[in-house]
Amino acid sequence: xxxxxxxxxxxxxxxxxxxxxxxxxxxxxxxxxxxxxxxxxxxxxxxxxxxxxxxxxxxxxxxxxxxxxxxxxxxxxxxxxxxxxxxxxxxxxxxxxxxxxxxxxxxxxxxxxxxxxxxxxxxxxxxxxxxxxxxxxxxxxxxxxxxxxxxxxxxxxxxxxxxxxxxxxxxxxxxxxxxxxxxxxxxxxxxxxxxxxxxxxxxxxxxxxxxxxxxxxxxxxxxxxxxxxxxxxxxxxxxxxxxxxxxxxxxxxxxxxxxxxxxxxxxxxxxxxxxxxxxxxxxxxxxxxxxxxxxxxxxxxxxxxxxxxxxxxxxxxxxxxxxxxxxxxxxxxxxxxxxxxxxxxxxxxxxxxxxxxxxxxxxxxxxxxxxxxxxxxxxxxxxxxxxxxxxxxxxxxxxxxxxxxxxxxxxxxxxxxxxxxxxx
Numbered sequence: 001x002x003x004x005x006x007x008x009x010x011x012x013x014x015x016x017x018x019x020x021x022x023x024x025x026x027x028x029x030x031x032x033x034x035x036x037x038x039x040x041x042x043x044x045x046x047x048x049x050x051x052x053x054x055x056x057x058x059x060x061x062x063x064x065x066x067x068x069x070x071x072x073x074x075x076x077x078x079x080x081x082x083x084x085x086x087x088x089x090x091x092x093x094x095x096x097x098x099x100x101x102x103x104x105x106x107x108x109x110x111x112x113x114x115x116x117x118x119x120x121x122x123x124x125x126x127x128x129x130x131x132x133x134x135x136x137x138x139x140x141x142x143x144x145x146x147x148x149x150x151x152x153x154x155x156x157x158x159x160x161x162x163x164x165x166x167x168x169x170x171x172x173x174x175x176x177x178x179x180x181x182x183x184x185x186x187x188x189x190x191x192x193x194x195x196x197x198x199x200x201x202x203x204x205x206x207x208x209x210x211x212x213x214x215x216x217x218x219x220x221x222x223x224x225x226x227x228x229x230x231x232x233x234x235x236x237x238x239x240x241x242x243x244x245x246x247x248x249x250x251x252x253x254x255x256x257x258x259x260x261x262x263x264x265x266x267x268x269x270x271x272x273x274x275x276x277x278x279x280x281x282x283x284x285x286x287x288x289x290x291x292x293x294x295x296x297x298x299x300x301x302x303x304x305x306x307x308x309x310x311x312x313x314x315x316x317x318x319x320x321x322x323x324x325x326x327x328x329x330x331x332x333x334x335x336x337x338x339x340x341x342x343x344x345x346x347x348x349x350x351x352x353x354x355x356x357x358x359x360x361x362x363x364x365x366x367x368x369x370x371x372x373x374x375x376x377x378x379x380x381x382x383x384x385x386x387x388x389x390x391x392x393x394x395x396x397x398x399x400x401x402x403x404x405x406x407x408x409x410x411x412x413x414x415x416x417x418x419x420x421x422x423x424x
Contacts (some may be wrong), residue, residue, distance in 0.1 A: 006049040006050070007039055007042050007043065007049045007052070008049065008052060010032065010035055010036065010039065013035045013038075013039075013052050013053050013056065014028075014031065014032060014035060016053040016057075018053065018057055019031050019035070019053060019056060019057060022057065022060055025063075025064070026060060026061070026063075026064045027064060030060070030064070031056070031060065034056040034057075034059045034060050035052065035053075035056045037056070037059065038051075038052045038053075038055040038056045038059065039052060041055065068390075068391075068392055069391045069392065070082055070391065070392045070393070070394050071391055071392065071393045071394065071409060071410075071413050071416065071417055071420075072086075072394060072408045072409065072410075073375075073376075073393055073394060073395040073403075073404035073405050073406070073408060073409050073417070074394055074395060074396050074405060074408060075357060075358065075359035075360065075373060075375070075396060075403065075405030075407060075408055076359070076360055076361075076362035076363075076396075076408060077326055077329050077330060077359065077360070077361050077362055077363075077371075077407070077408055078244075078275075078276050078277070078326060078361060078362040078363030078365060079362055079363070079408075080362070080363055082394070083275075084273075084275040084276060084282065084363050085275045085276060085278070085279045085280060085281075085324065085325070085326045085363075086325045086326070086410065087279075087280070087281065087314055087318070087324070087325075088279070088317065088318060088321055088322060088323070088324040088325060089322075090317040090318075090321030090322055091280065091281070091313075091314040091315075091317040091318050091321065091324070092314075093317070094313035094314055094316065094317035094321075095310050095313055095314050097313060098309045098310050098312070098313035098314075099310065102309060102313075104116060104117060104309040104312065116306065116312075117136060117306075117307060117309070117312035117315075119312075119316055120136065120307075120312040120313070120315045120316040120319070121134045121135065121136060122134075123315075123316045123319040123320050124136065124247075124285060124287070124315070124319060125287070126319075127247050127248070127319050128247050128248070128259050128260050128263065128287055129248075129260060130260075130263070130264075131290065132263065132287055132288065132290070133287070133288060133289060133290035133291070133292070133293030133294065134285070134286065134287050134293065135286040135293050135296055135297050135302075136274070136283050136284065136285060136286070136307050136311075136312070136315065137283065137284040137286065137302070137305040137306065137307065138282070138283060138284060138305055138306070138307055138311070139273065139282055139283060139284045140241070140243065140271055140272060140273040140284040140285070141167065141171065141176060141284070142284045142305040143271040143272075143284030143285065143286050144173075144176060144177065144180075144241060144271055144284075145176060145177075145179070145180045145301070145305070146180075146286070146296050146299060146301055146302060146305055147208075147239055147269060147271065147286070147296065148176075148177045148180035148181065148182040149180040149181055149182075149299060149301050150295055150296050150299040150301070150302075151207055151208055151237070151239075151292065151295065151296075152177075152180075152181075152182040152183075152207035152208055153180070153181040153182060154181060154182075154183075155182065155183065155205050155206070155207035156182070156183050156184070156185045156203075156205045156206050156207060157177060157182050157183070157184055157185065157206075157207060157208055157209075157210050158185050158187055158198055158201050158202070158206060158208075158209045158210065158236070159173075159184055159185070159186060159187070159209075159210045159211075159212065160186070160187055160188045160193035160197075160211070160212075160225065160226075161186045161187070161188055161189055161190050161193065162188065162189070162190050162191060162192075162193055162214075162219060162223075162225065163193075163210075163211065163212035163214065164184075164186065164212075165212055165214060167364075173212065177210075182207070185201055185206075187200075187201045190219075191219055191221070191222060191223045191224075192222065192223060192224040192225075193224065193225055193226060194224060194226060195226040195230045195231070195234075197226075198226060198231060198234055199234055202234055202235060202236060206235075206236045207236065208236050208237045208238070208239050208268075209231050209234065209236050209237070209238045209239070210238075210239050210241065211226075211228060211231060211238060211239070211240045211241070211267075212241045212243075213240075213241060213242050213243045213244075213257050214367065218367050218368050227265070228240055228262055228265040228266055228267050229265040229266050231266070232265065232266025232267065232268075233266075237268035237269065237289070237292065238266060238267045238268055238269075239267065239268065239269045239270075239271065240257070240262045240267040240269070240270050240271070241270075241271045241272070242257040242258065242259060242262060242270055242271070242272045243257075243272060243273065243276070243364055243365070244256060244272065244273065244276040244277045244361070244363065244364060244365030244366070245272040245273045245274055245275070245276040245277045245278035245280075245285065245365075246258035246259065246272075246277050246278070247259045247260060247272075247278060248260045248261075249261060250277070250330075252330060252331065253277075253330075253361070253365075253366045253369060255366070255369075256277070256365065256366050256369075259272060259285070259287050263287065263288060267288065268288050268289045268292055269286060269287065269288035269289065269292055269293070270285075270286075270287045270288055271284060271285065271286055271287075272284070272285045272287075273285070273363075274315055274318075275363075276326075276363040276364065276365050277326060277327075277330075277361065277363075277365050277366075278318065278324075278326075279318055279324030279325060279326035279327050280314055280315045280318035280319070280324065281310070281311045281314040281315055281318070282311070283307050283311050283315055284305075325410060329359075329407055329408055330361070330371070332407055334372055334373070334374065337373060337374040337406045337407055338354065338374045340374075340406050340409075340411065340414055341354045341374045341375065341376055341406045342354055343414065343418075344376060344406070344414050344417055344418045344421070345376060347415070347418035347419075347422065348376075348417075348418045348419075348421035348422045349421075349422050351378075351421065351424075352376035352377060352378050352404070352421060353376070353377040354374060354375075354376060354377075355374070355375055355376075355377045355403070356372070356373075356374065356375075357372075357373040357374055357375035357403055357405050357407075358370045358371065358372065358373060359371040359372075359373040359405055359407040359408060371407060373405050373406065373407040374405075374406050374407070375395075375403040375404055375405040375406060376403070376404040376406070376421070377401045377402070377403055377404075378395075378401065378402040378404070378421075379401065379402065380397045380400055380401055380402050381402075382402050382424060383395060383397055383402045385424065386402075386420060386421075386424075389420060391413075391416055391420065393417060393420055404417070
């Protein structure tokens, strides 16, 4: 009999309980297309007609998105190309809840409209402590844009020449602030900017003094900068862009600026990213003088830069819930990492060697800080296969070897990593 006559009807295949469940999860059209593709293989003689349902199921993605899960074994805690900070289980639960209809702008007690994302904003202010105003926008560049537009439109912002940074994807701070309607007045030199340089530049047209943490580079040697506490004595409000999102001091990163310390030193406003060392979703944090924060919140541009309910939920859960993955990775002890690496190597058949490694914060945080770590070493040629498999495993090639750094691998992924290595 012609095998093509044995090919079942599409609706018959779609009735398979596994494909019915997949249609609920992924959509009927996607599942139907997978069945049609499998039927085409069967007509071409490349698939047994009895295997249509299995083939269609195997071809379907795990979720209704083109994104793929990646095990981050690069040794970079906050990897921009991998979406920066992975969310905690508590934050993921909050996002699932927020995907439903929620009281994002409603007071359920009196039935009236309420401030948007108020619980997340309150949690942010509480995490820093003190009488602090707080507002959240969609990223740190948006935070700086809002500050420039609301507080310095048509006026001058003083900034050190050594802090005119370029941020991700080629965006430059001077262009960003100019686009918001502010004029930049550069002070000092690339390597040395003194308090007197700012003092001489302050005038009636000075709207604010901007201090920018270099984030992803360091100036060393013959250098000087004016601290926030000194700048705060000059009169204009000081806005400190701390970048990486630490809210309070982190003992493991003593040179990384944090919001609490900066505000106590006299900064009127602090801006930061939420998806770096804070370990939350992408957003821009604005903290500081309640009156200034109120002016930012009321500015027309604030509407265009606001966060959605998913971000608000994830941010609140990050602030109030258990330790996020980035913090856990940063604080992981070396002995524990070695035990995990040895266990993964054993489960993978003992082929990978366990070696010392060095991890970094990444995402523009703590430049030059090395974190001692432990990795699995494989031939460099293994990189492509691990990167393109399921789940994808991304490491780094150094010294002719592929290193899979355990500091950035979620312990929950150890078994999956071992299985991928064993299947090589």
